[in-house]
Amino acid sequence: MDRTLSPGELLDPRYEVVPFHGRVEELAELERWRAGDAAASVLLLHGQAGVGKTRLARQFATGSDVLVVDDADLVPRLDLRQPRVLLIARTTGWWWSSISQRAARLGYRTAHLAVxxxxxxxxxxxxxxxxxFAYALGLPLPTAAAPDAPTLHDLHLAALIAVCGPPAHWLVPTDPVHGRLAEDVLAAALLDDRITPDRTPEALETLLRAAARLPHARRRAEELFTAHPELADNATTATLRILAEWPAPAAAVARRVFDDPRFAGDPLPAILTRTLARDADQRLERAELHGLLAARAALASLHEEALAAARQEVALYRELAEEDPAEHRAAVADALADLSLRYLAVGRPEDALAVSEEAVALCRVVAAADRDCTPQLARALDQLSRRHAALGHRDEALAALEEATDLYRALAEVHPKLFRVDLANLTRQRAGLTRGDQ
Structure with a gap:
């Protein structure tokens, strides 16, 4: 450094003013991970803000080939190219589940370590x-005793106060600050209700990171986005992932997020949908939202979460069908078809087959009562055929496909524009099964 650090900058772990010490067990665990037999591995180092994650990671990874990604929960798309990737974040949740499931498909072993x-x-x-701190600032060494502080950052802040005195004259920095200290500065400012937070993407992100920790900052953030949902157009993915957990602002910004191509494949739309589903009053609305949740979770590689959502969708529609079978049986069948896909995505083909068989049985009942539902039965039979084929049940697959083809042929005779493409696809599929292509 060619200048003296400000008191606030002394707290920044990047400057390492206070040498690293302790964390013997965590360092040993990290070393075991680095030396493990997996060809490629991702480890998430997580813990509350200020607990010392960044210092620990820097101490461990310095001089090694480990790729360290700090604030990994803020990164929209992580690039996994190194054999050892160490992520640092305050939370786990669906963003981590999405990354770990994607990484597993790329051959990475995944693990996490709480700090x-x-x-x-x-x-x-x-x-x-x-x-x-006293040496860096040229001030006398204080004699204060260690306070009861919850995190390492709080302890260092207390030490800086012991050296410098109350923070009123030094906490607000003259130069830009980032991370935990920036959140502390903002949170202190927001105690004055006359102050309106800045609305740049960076400022909104700092506000939401502070709001995730401090109740009064959360109130300001909720009020801001609920009153001005258009801010979602200017907010970062990290900002909206935090906001998506809170019902009122989540409902306000949902449509903008769902329509925004920036978030295609990101967990954010699924997180928002989960919040909306939890907050829905009507059972039918919850069922519909769980169906959307399953689809959006699957797009974000949240396949286990998509399966759980699809199972909940089926359960809710079953309850509705018990009360009004004529109105909701078809929806149960559609939900079962969706559930079958979710079982396939997590490598459970036998469960997918069982669910498809149930869907076909229910579609037969629905189609017998309403001929307009015949296309639904044909689709269910097509799906059943594919499930049998995936398990090597060629005869069963052919039988289901032939019945589906007959149904589509009859439908195409009446409505050729609607169903002749479906009929052609099934005809080709049947020819392939007959030749043994599938």
Whole structure:
């Protein structure tokens, strides 16, 4: 550095003013991960803000070929090219589940390690921080005792206060700051209700990161986005992932997010849909939202979560069908068809087959009562044929496909524009099965 650091900058772990110490068990666990037998591996290092994740990762990875991605939950699309990738984030949740499922398909082994506070090390950490802050600023070494602080950042902040005095004259920086300190500055400012937060993408992201930790900042963030949902057009993915967990602003920005191509394949639309489903009052609305949730989760590689949503969709429609069979049986059948796809995506073909068989049985009942539902039966038979074929049940696959073809042939005679393409596709599929192509 060619200048003296400001008191606020002394807290930034990138400058390493206070030397790293402790965390022996975590370092050993990280070393075991790096030396593991997996050809490629991703590890998530997670813990609350200020607990010391970044310091730990920097100490471990310096001089190695480990790729470190800090604030990984803020990165829209992670690039996995190194054999060892260490992610740092405050939370796990669906963003991590999406990454871990994608990484597994690319041959990566995935794991996570929680970083917890170390109160046994706080006395040493406080004394060390006081000594180094006092030296850096040319001030006397204080004699204060270590406070009861929840995280390493809070402990270092207390040490800086012990050296410099109350933060009123030094916490607000003259130069831009980032991360935890920027959130603290913003949160302190927002205690004054006359102050309106900046609306740039970076400022909104800082506001939401602070809001995830501090109740008064959350209230301001919720009020801001609920009153001005158009801010979603200017917000980052990281900002909206936090906001998506809160019902009122989630409902306000949902349509803008769903229509925004920036979020295609991201967990954000699924997270928003999950919040809307939890907050829905009507059972039919919850069922419909769980169907959408299954589809959006699958697009974000959240296949286990998509399966859970599809199962909930089926359960809700079953309840509705018990009360009004004529109105909701067809919806149960459609939900079962969706559930079959979700079972396939997680490698459970036998379960997919069982669900498809149930869907066909229900579609027969529905089509017998209403001939307009015959196309639904034909689609269900087509799906059943594919499930049998995937398991090597050639005769059963052919039988289901022939019945579906007969139904589509009859439909195409009456409505050729609507069904002749379906008939042609099934005819080709049947020829392939007959030759043994599938």
């Amino acid at each position: 917890e506070p170390c109160p046994d090390e706080h006395e040493t950490s406080f004394a060390t921080a006081c000594a180094h």
